[in-house]
Amino acid sequence: MFRAILADIDGGAESLSEIDIGRVCRRFGISPPDRQVRRRDRNGVSRYTDCEWRLPDGRVVVLEIDGAFHMEAEHWAADMTRQRGLVIDGCIVLRCSNLELRRQPEAVVRDLLALGVGGRGAERAS
Secondary structure (H helix, E strand, O other): OHHHHHHHHHOOOOOHHHHHHHHHHHHHOEOOOEEEEEEEOOOOOEEEEEEEEEOOOOOEEEEEEEOHHHHOHHHHHHHHHHHHHHHHOOOEEEEEEHHHHHHOHHHHHHHHHHOOOOEOOOOOOO
């Protein structure tokens, strides 16, 4: 487990939730995402996404994992602004809470699979 956590940190995880997504990907056989991807918005501001998968057809699926601080008005407003920019750039944006990812990971996995995020094919999220 310790080695898996270190691998997640080496792969760009910067929070417990981002470590959790690594564990979920391994459990369900989904390819690990690119984490903390730096993007510039239309105003040149650097913004980072939690998780990204590039699909074979070129589309990009972004998963944002929201913790409690995302519920604060200031963070919520910034999240909405960032999401609009990602959608305008053609990304598919999914959001989940860190609680959902820990307690009901199969629901998040079902949505990722429905969008075409694939992998090695371990456990099914049905």
